[in-house]
Amino acid sequence: AITMADIYVDEVEDWVYGQARRLDGFCVYSFARLDPLYSASPQTLFSSPLTDEHRVIMIRRCVKILLHELSHLFGLKHCIYYTCLMNGANNETEMDR
Incomplete structure (x- = not known):
C-alpha cells in the first residue's frame, strides 16, 4: 500500500518511512516525508515550483523505500x-546515502 500520510507503528514510536509484515504478506510505505520541501512552511510550498531536481530526489527516495520494504x-x-x-533510514541524510 502507498500513502501520503505519516505511518506510525504504534503510539510510542516515531513515524516510519515504511513497514513490512512478512508473515502477513503486505507492506505499506509513505511518500509524505520524501518530499525535499516536506518541512517547509505552507507559503514556501505553494510558492515553490517542483523542479527537476526535486522530482529526481522524490523518485529516488520512493524507489528506495519500495525496494527496501519489498525486500x-x-x-x-x-x-x-x-x-x-537494507540500511534503516531515520532522516533525509540517511535516506540519500
Whole structure:
C-alpha cells in the first residue's frame, strides 16, 4: 500500500518511512516525508515550483523505500555493516546515502 500520510507503528514510536509484515504478506510505505520541501512552511510550498531536481530526489527516495520494504517481504533484514538498500533510514541524510 502507498500513502501520503505519516505511518506510525504504534503510539510510542516515531513515524516510519515504511513497514513490512512478512508473515502477513503486505507492506505499506509513505511518500509524505520524501518530499525535499516536506518541512517547509505552507507559503514556501505553494510558492515553490517542483523542479527537476526535486522530482529526481522524490523518485529516488520512493524507489528506495519500495525496494527496501519489498525486500523485507522476501525475508531480508536490516544491514548495519555497509551502505546498502537494507540500511534503516531515520532522516533525509540517511535516506540519500
